[in-house]
Amino acid sequence: MEGSTTTATRREPRARSLGAVPLLLVLAAACAAAPPTRTNPVIDAPIALPQEPESPFPAPDPNRPWVAVVIDDLGDSPAEARPFLDVPLPLSFAVLPGAARTRDVTRMLVDRGRDVLAHVPMEPAEPGLPLPRGTLLTSMDPDTIRAVSERALSRVPGAIGANNHMGSAFTRSVVAMRPFVEVLKARGLFFLDSRTDPATVAEDVAAAAGVPAMRRAVFLDNVDEPAAIDGMLAVLETVARTRGCAIAIGHPRPGTADALKRFAATPARAVEVVPISRLVGRACATGAVLPAAPATGTAGPIDAPEAAPGDR
Numbered sequence: 001m002e003g004s005t006t007t008a009t010r011r012e013p014r015a016r017s018l019g020a021v022p023l024l025l026v027l028a029a030a031c032a033a034a035p036p037t038r039t040n041p042v043i044d045a046p047i048a049l050p051q052e053p054e055s056p057f058p059a060p061d062p063n064r065p066w067v068a069v070v071i072d073d074l075g076d077s078p079a080e081a082r083p084f085l086d087v088p089l090p091l092s093f094a095v096l097p098g099a100a101r102t103r104d105v106t107r108m109l110v111d112r113g114r115d116v117l118a119h120v121p122m123e124p125a126e127p128g129l130p131l132p133r134g135t136l137l138t139s140m141d142p143d144t145i146r147a148v149s150e151r152a153l154s155r156v157p158g159a160i161g162a163n164n165h166m167g168s169a170f171t172r173s174v175v176a177m178r179p180f181v182e183v184l185k186a187r188g189l190f191f192l193d194s195r196t197d198p199a200t201v202a203e204d205v206a207a208a209a210g211v212p213a214m215r216r217a218v219f220l221d222n223v224d225e226p227a228a229i230d231g232m233l234a235v236l237e238t239v240a241r242t243r244g245c246a247i248a249i250g251h252p253r254p255g256t257a258d259a260l261k262r263f264a265a266t267p268a269r270a271v272e273v274v275p276i277s278r279l280v281g282r283a284c285a286t287g288a289v290l291p292a293a294p295a296t297g298t299a300g301p302i303d304a305p306e307a308a309p310g311d312r
């Protein structure tokens with residue numbers, strides 16, 4: 001029963017769509033100056049044509065500062081990502097290369113038109129933290145770093161960039177970072193410095209190698225409480241209004257998804273959330289010192305206070 005219904009439904013749209021087009025619409029289409037094209041809404045709408053993948057979100061408002069929100073640490077299960085796919089904002093996602101369901105989660109996010117980063121584990125300064133499989137270490141020689149990086153990136157197919165998971169030791173080392181960013185460059189990927197350590201050189205090393213590099217301005221959920229996350233979203237807005245744009249990182253926790261849903265529903269939101277790819281190449285997304293922003297009544301520090309970085 002269900003099978004025959006499905007077949008009938010599948011067959012119907014095209015057969016009926018032309019028959020059901022009101023006469024006036026047909027006349028209007030015929031009278032239009034241009035001949036019918038692939039985009040003619042009357043003739044072509046029901047017919048699937050090959051085209052560029054469409055973003056599920058409208059074009060961002062160019063008159064508001066842009067922010068990107070990256071949800072890190074995904075890959076263990078698709079269920080973790082789903083609450084964030086329900087947030088009506090073009091959030092971006094970072095997937096751990098060696099997690100239990102890396103490929104499934106990556107495919108789900110890419111299929112939904114989301115920007116995906118490879119969330120590459122790097123050595124933390126703090127001893128005793130569990131190291132995920134494939135963690136980049138400062139003790140590795142450059143060839144090993146390149147090989148481990150290649151393997152990590154190939155496990156997140158469709159990723160358009162990478163950011164560091166942990167890395168408070170690795171991102172301090174120019175020597176260790178260099179072979180990693182060479183691999184990014186060869187693959188045409190950008191780098192987002194998660195800034196898990198204030199002494200990170202990762203963004204500078206990437207930029208010097210010609211890799212588009214950006215930096216995290218705000219961690220949303222270091223304190224996993226609703227008021228604290230709302231407060232960090234407000235800080236994100238302040239940074240974006242001061243600099244022109246800003247990048248936040250959050251984690252796959254229910255409180256973070258709920259806060260982003262509240263943020264999405266805020267009518268007075270001062271900023272536009274965009275996929276992180278929209279910020280590539282924009283100085284405001286880097287550590288560059290920018291000229292003073294136009295007076296908007298939001299004068300504040302150029303950078304948000306470093307929100308207790310640390311590895312996460």
Ligand SMILES: [Zn+2]
Pocket residue numbers: 072073119164165166312
């Ligand atoms: Zn992480």
